[in-house]
Amino acid sequence: MTTAPVRPASYYAPHGGHPDQSQLLTDRAMFTEAYAVIPRGVMRDIVTSFLPGWHDTRLWVLARPLSGFAETFSQYIVEVSPGGGSDRPETDLGAESVLFVVEGELTITIDGDRHELRAGSYVYLPPAQRWTAVNHGSTEARFHWIRKAYEPVPGLDAPDAFVTHEEDVVPTPMPDTDGRWVTTRFADPTDLRHDMHVNIVTFEPGAVIPFAETHVMEHGLYVLEGKAVYRLNQDWVEVEEGDFMWLRAFCPQACYAGGPGRFRYLLYKDVNRHMRLPRSFA
Template sequence: MTHPKYYAPTGGHPGQEQLLTDRAMFTDAYAVIPKGTMRDIVTSFLPFWEGTRLWVLSRPLSGFAETFSQYIMEVQPGGGSDTPETDPIAQGVIFVVEGVVTLTLNDAEHVLEEGGYAYIPPDSDWALHNRADAVARFHWVRKAYQAVSGLPAPNPIITNERDVIPTEMPGTQGRWSTTRFTDPQDLRHDMHVNIVNFEPGGVIPFAETHVMEHGLYVLEGKAVYRLNQDWVEVEAGDYMWLRAFCPQACYAGGPGRFRYLLYKDVNRHMPLSLASR
């Protein structure tokens, strides 16, 4: 696989002549946040981060995401943080879509270029800085780790997409594949952040309904996506949130590949009481 170019927002502000009509949708079953909504006016800031702003794509909220948060971080040259995470039970995944960042994890330095992926276990000692001359942008997915007695927390994972061979879905002749950064049979993990790949014309040929909550950020290409009872057009830079059991399917529209960064919660019992949540 050639090293792809990922879409990353740059902010800015629309002119007064722009129409208000857009593809943004927020329902009980799903949300679509188009790339055009990621403007300067909707950025946020975090404690202990210098030269950094972010777009919050999802957060735990009644009627919205329940298990995770997802940010697009924008770090200026010289920016970053020695105290990036303030919640000791939070685990995280970083995926770099533009520029270069230096991740220091347990006293070891790792340079993450575009396509760079890092899984950071809960209660880790880490820092992240942009020591390059250009702006860096990356996704940061966070989830409270759900520990299980007898299972240790996962180990850190540092890799790059170009070093991971995608797994083809059976019977698709490579038209549909998944780049898996985590072993699906490693039950220490309670979340997966993968990349799903479709060649032009590839499809999810049935309405998937399953227990995992999803966050999907379109890295490249375009598609028509089935969300609950609706068909919506999505393209590079758009974000989708899907509630558990929300029916989903898609057609990759071409002319290039359609690819998205996918979050889902996995490998844990369904909580049956408030005390176990």
């Protein structure tokens, strides 16, 4: 099996602030019927939110269930100041979560077991899981928090919680790419207990998605590193580290990684369940 060379990972994180009054309005933000692009330049202090039960913490909301667009997940970038965190972070017992740390250090406890997280750490939390999070460090911790309403299936238990790190997972090359396009899969794709996957996709400079992917899965794509030209529906869009792409089901997509370095993104998709069918009532 061919794998990409191992290199130090890089993870972009927003820091907020505001542009000064000399800046022009021109930006790359866009929202269409098929996709949205939220560039890193719009993740400013003025658009942060706060959550009950969290202290010394703010977040940028990148995606939320939106009728007629993408309906299965929410995604935040959470910034926890030193000493901040929560003893009761999740209020929805039916929600499962993935946490992915992009900067700083965070301590979480899961059923009383303590885990020290750093950039590149990955956590899966099943529905109704008890956990806490606190920043014991001296600088801000920043992490992605992806949430989905878990869809139970008779005869299948919910997945177990687990903690891992990107460097501990061997990337899987896409067929016929000579390792230039690889996917780091944190959950076993054959484990049907999971109804969402959050992976890291990596392209070497010049690598491509050589066809327009068109499929039922919704996507959130946060660019961790590098830059590329991404095909979204009928448009080619330039994206760079820190940008977020939000795709509804069946939005065609492709990619050309223009370099000079690797292009990498954190990818959400919904998987392994029947499509929900509408019901009519008399």
